[in-house]
Amino acid sequence: MGSVRAGSLLPAGRCAGGDRRRRLSLHLLLTAACCCVVQSGVSRVDGSASGASNARHTLVFDGDCGFCSQCARFAARRLPTGVDVIPWQEVPRLADYGLTMDQVERGVCWVDRSGVVWDRHRGVARILVAMGRCWAVLGMVMDLPGLRIAAAVGYRLVARYRHLLPGGTPACRVAGRSSTARAEHETGGGAGRIP
Numbered sequence: 523m524g525s526v527r528a529g530s531l532l533p534a535g536r537c538a539g540g541d542r543r544r545r546l547s548l549h550l551l552l553t554a555a556c557c558c559v560v561q562s563g564v565s566r567v568d569g570s571a572s573g574a575s576n577a578r579h580t581l582v583f584d585g586d587c588g589f590c591s592q593c594a595r596f597a598a599r600r601l602p603t604g605v606d607v608i609p610w611q612e613v614p615r616l617a618d619y620g621l622t623m624d625q626v627e628r629g630v631c632w633v634d635r636s637g638v639v640w641d642r643h644r645g646v647a648r649i650l651v652a653m654g655r656c657w658a659v660l661g662m663v664m665d666l667p668g669l670r671i672a673a674a675v676g677y678r679l680v681a682r683y684r685h686l687l688p689g690g691t692p693a694c695r696v697a698g699r700s701s702t703a704r705a706e707h708e709t710g711g712g713a714g715r716i717p
Contacts, residue, residue, distance in 0.1 A: 578606055580619060581649055582631040585609020590630065592689035600653040629681055643670070643677035 581597060584590040591609070598607040610626035613619060620639045625631055629642035632649050640648040643664065650661025664673040680687070685694035 577635065578604055579635060579652060580606040580608065580633040581645075582608060582610050582613065582619065582621060582626060582633065584626070584630075585611045587684060587690070587694040589684040589687045589690040589694050593630075597649050597653060600657065601649070602652065602654070605652065629677065642681075643673040646677065647673065 579601075581594060581601070583594045586609075594607050594609075598605075601607070610616065610621070610631075613621070613626075616622060616626060619631075619633050620637055621631055621633070625639065625641045630645045630649070632640040632645040632652075634640070634648070647661040647665040650657045650664065652658075653661070663669060684690050685692055
């Protein structure tokens, strides 16, 4: 019989299925984390501009879109406690979260505790990772370098046709909303909406 690893009853070179899964999950997590430094869809909050980074994770979505609101409610039920889920229309100052109007108009945003902003498909990947369980694996896979392009294309398709998806309404159409939404938010007309 071969040598036995410390703390294991299995011969060296063999591992239990749980160990292999844990190592694969750790590998995927490290790969995703290492590849997410400064690329499209990721930005960092400037500590001097916002005062300090957020003490909590925050999911920011389009509260005017029925499909987005439905997805945000789905995520909120599965996210751990301590995560804020808010429509961008209720955020008085987007800069406090390190967000711009262009980012929130383009898609969902995830702001982590350290002030890193993940938007669109990268934001969805971070949200899935935070949801845990099988969602975390899906989020890590979505953020792998080879699959990130497919995730971006998929996100653009969903965003473009979200008015046709379950929960979607004609108000979910992306075209033509940007100037109206921007004007309402800048004048304070968009504050106080409930998704």
